[in-house]
Amino acid sequence: MTAPKPLKLNLKKRLWQHQPLIIVLASGILMGLAPAPLNFWVLAWVALVPLWVLAVKFKSSFKTLLLQGLVWGIGYHGLALSWITGIHPMTWMGVNWWASLAIALFCWFFITLWGAILVALWAGIFGLICRSLPQTSNLRIALSRVLIGTALWCSLESLWSQGPLYWSALSYTQSPFNLSLLHLGQISGPLTVTAAIITVNAWIGEAWINRKTVTRPIYFNRKYLCIAAGTFITLHLIGFTLYNRPLARPSASALKVGIIQGNIPNEIKLYEEGWQRALKNYTEGYQILANRGVDAVLTPEVALPFRWTEPNRIQNTFDRTILAEKVVAWVGALGTQGNHSTNSLFTVMGNGQTLSEYRKVKLVPLGEYIPFERWLGKFMNRLSPLKTNLIAGQSNQTFNTPFGRAIVGICYESAFAEHFRAQAAAGGQFILTASNNAHYSPAMPAQHHAQDVMRAIETDRWAVRATNTGYSGIVDPHGRTRWRSNLNTYELHSDTIYRRSTQTLYVRWGDWLTPLWVVAGLTAWLFNSFKRNRNLLSQN
Incomplete structure (x- = not known):
């Protein structure tokens, strides 16, 4: 017996309304497949793209952006940190089976939520910043968004690393198999690897945002896609150069x-x-x-x-x-x-x-x-x-x-x-x-x-x-x-x-690149805001 047609239409309508949340949850889960033990590390280089597009392209409210980031973070951290449920059962410690399950789920929920809040803040703040930039499609604006988005994520992750709960940073999605890329950590620590992942995802996102559909659909802007590919290759070549240095064994x-x-x-x-x-x-x-x-x-x-x-x-x-x-x-x-x-x-x-x-x-x-x-x-x-x-x-x-x-x-x-x-x-x-x-x-x-x-x-x-x-x-x-x-x-x-x-x-200077990212991102935002305001004044 088939469902009534109006019911099917309502279901499709509801799914369409929640499509962004479904997409970000799926992409967050993809990121959760990247770390050990599954080690599908290549997924980390594309799994953030949907969240980037939603934050930049669609003029959602701050509350909606927070929710989208939170859902992405739950998908990522929830899967990556699911091993914490292994503390159940704790009956050997005299804990009741149901109480043990409740404790395990509470720990999983709490640590997942803590990581997801970082992503929520990033999506909300980044989305608001993007609204303040000129709403034009050119390389300068795209580069500004990449700088600002990367600086913001690294700043938040740096802040989170100072707290008591810190484990599933984006950088660890590449360990232990992508050793060439991990050598960027010798330059300015694990946030260098995080910045690399954010940057490549960002340029792929910009390639979709700036696509052209005048005559026939083109799903990605080839120039931006080439920038993403070039960035990915260049970063790995730098890392490979460091990786390829011989080890002295006196x-x-x-x-x-x-x-x-x-x-x-x-x-x-x-x-x-x-x-x-x-x-x-x-x-x-x-x-x-x-x-x-x-x-x-x-x-x-x-x-x-x-x-x-x-x-x-x-x-x-x-x-x-x-x-x-x-x-x-x-x-x-x-x-x-x-x-x-x-x-x-x-x-x-x-x-x-x-x-x-x-x-x-x-x-x-x-x-x-x-x-x-x-x-x-x-x-x-x-x-x-x-x-x-x-x-x-x-x-x-x-x-x-x-x-x-x-x-x-x-x-x-x-x-x-x-x-x-x-x-x-x-x-x-x-x-x-x-x-x-x-x-x-x-x-x-x-x-x-x-x-x-x-x-x-x-x-x-x-x-x-x-x-x-x-x-x-x-x-x-x-x-x-x-x-x-x-x-x-x-x-x-x-x-x-x-x-x-x-x-x-990194040992000598610590995480010196994150402050540079922040300065670059702030400069890009101020420059574009100034230019936008000047254009508005000239039009008036």
Whole structure:
């Protein structure tokens, strides 16, 4: 039985009215397919085009522009961050199944919405700025819009990177496979890659906006499409030039490191069974790697789930094995700061003494600490497998080792490029990252590895990555993964990395391109506004 004709017409009318939202949602989802683990990175170069066209071409209200940007952001961040639902079920922590589901969905919704707000603000503000520009079709106006749109996005993303929630930046859609393009990060950090993606999308959008349909339909302006293609090729050639530089491997800077992937399930990690298995796996792994002749051994985040204090140390087999084998260990454990705990990485010497401690700076909201604890504390207190009263370390920490200064990132910190840049500028010669991704779905370890690939390229450093359940790995300064572990397996690996003291432009000057983008965009807007006002006065 077919539906009445008026009902079909009403349905078509409603779909037509909501067509822009359907288009931006679909294009946002396309962008969400670009990051790891799916790695359809090429989609990132076209997925923003519909939102650009809607912001520029159609004179929508500010409220409509905000909604369109929000929907695009939900499509992108919602898909890219869907791995966070892997924290469900948390019944092993004593959380009711339905309560666990509610917590997982709340976290997914909140972090998705936070990223989507950035896109909403961009679409709203950019759309309003475009209304103030001359409504003519020429290269100068198109270039002005490209400069302004790119500057605005980079400014907002830079602002978001200063906050507690930051992961799915546009730049990480290119990692770990588009290594040539990622080398632009050596110039001015990950926002250089973001600017490249925005610029190419913008010119494709301008090619559609400025198409001609006088005699027969032409779906794109060929000149602008050539500019988009030329920009895409040029940027990749610049990146390839940086990527193609040979890596020096002087024997004097060689460092043989060992990695232990302990594979301790979160379901038992904080209980007696987990403690015993951790001591067994890390003690045996350390001993095997020491016998292989490594200079140092790296363990994952909170590999030993207790406070690294003198009484706790001397009572466990791991510490006694260090004294016997006399090989440096980088131990992930809980530190102390007053009455609180810290998520720390310790350098333990062969004589058992602790040389240095790094305390995690970027704590996970709702996992390692509770924002607005007064209101959310009782509800969220059981979310994290770690205690929620962890204290963050200072942002200006340095981590000295017997082999020189290291750059350290613990888990979530891999998303914060400035965190690694500052340590490289302070003399860090190689990267150590320690993580525990067992809380989430398998997509998360893949994205986490992709983040570390970017940090290795930007700082021009070798990176050693140890995780509890995967992916552990070795990444060279060109972002090439020399080794990557499997998921949910106990693994040991030894490899040679090389200490480096080079300083990329990004390490030396930080994100210096974004302010230039802002100046260029502001100049373009002021110039066009002045010219528009002058033309209006001359007409009167």
